[in-house]
Amino acid sequence: MASVAKKVCVTGAGGFVASWLVKLLLSKGYTVHGTVRQPGSPKYEHLLKLEKASENLTLFKADLLNYESVHSAILGCTAVFHVASPVPSTTSSNPEVEVIEPAVKGTANVLEASLQAKVERVVFVSSEAAVCMSPNLPKDKVIDESYWSDKDCCKKTQNGYCYSKTEAEEQPSTLQKNWA
Ligand SMILES: NC(=O)c1ccc[n+]([C@@H]2O[C@H](COP(=O)([O-])OP(=O)(O)OC[C@H]3O[C@@H](n4cnc5c(N)ncnc54)[C@H](OP(=O)(O)O)[C@@H]3O)[C@@H](O)[C@H]2O)c1
Known part of the structure; x- marks a missing residue:
């Protein structure tokens, strides 16, 4: 990335990976x-203690489901790392609302806001969950995007996390026509 264009956005900055x-x-x-x-919240204190955080880190209040909040954080950035996602530690009782909607609509909001803000590059952090949930997963092949998790299988096994990852992966192609 050019040295003149150094402002980037990281969604879900307080999470483990982010x-x-x-x-x-x-x-x-x-x-x-x-x-x-x-x-x-004290849960973000570690971020404020990072070297150079006082000069170069700004935290924005944003929920993935609130487009305006996402757009405000992305505005002025040349790249976006979309890491935020619900990561349930147990089976969710309401996966549609708690996991799938924030992951899928949230990703669409991030992509749309990035498009509007003329962001040059978006990096989407997915998971092996997007490809691991399939009854016929070959054991002798490298698993890539030819093997998306089977959404019916995710539903049957109540695996909202795998479902959300697979569904969110489809967002870039939904918006692809807009990325000239
Ligand atoms: N951890 C791993 O080993 C691993 C491996 C492969 C892939 N991944 C993927 O990496 C991503 C992050 O995982 P993680 O382990 O770092 O999870 P994490 O520690 O639970 O962090 C998830 C972050 O997402 C944010 N978030 C959740 N729902 C949100 C919403 N509706 N709006 C805005 N922010 C929301 C949370 O923000 P707040 O804290 O502000 O609430 C949290 O900081 C996930 O997509 C996961 O699938 C993780």
Whole structure:
């Protein structure tokens, strides 16, 4: 990335993966817009203690389901790392609302806001969950995007996480026509 274009957004900045990413980006001199849902919460204190955070990290209150909040955080950035996603530790009692909608609509909002803000690159952090849930997964092949998780199988096994990852993967192609 060119040295003049160093402002990037990381969604879900306080999460496990995103926190390490924020640390790395700050260490490499990037200015980071991090999205969090509860600014002021002690759960983000580790971010504020990172080297260069006081100068180069700004936390934005944003929920993936609120387009305007996502857009505000992304505005002015040349790249977006979309890491935020519900990661349930147990089976969700209402996966449609708690897991699938934020993952899928949230990803669409991030992509749409990135398009509007003329972001040059979006990096979407997915999961092996997007490809692992299939009854006929070959054991002798490298598993890639030719083997999306079987959504019926996800539903039957009440695996909203795998379903959400597979469904969210379809968002870029939904918006692809707009990325000229
Ligand atoms: N951890 C791993 O080993 C691993 C491996 C492969 C892939 N991944 C993928 O990496 C991503 C992050 O995983 P993680 O382990 O870092 O999870 P995590 O620690 O639970 O972090 C998830 C983050 O997503 C944010 N989030 C959830 N719902 C949101 C919503 N509706 N609006 C805005 N933010 C929301 C949370 O923000 P708040 O804290 O502000 O609420 C949280 O910071 C996931 O997509 C996961 O599938 C993780």
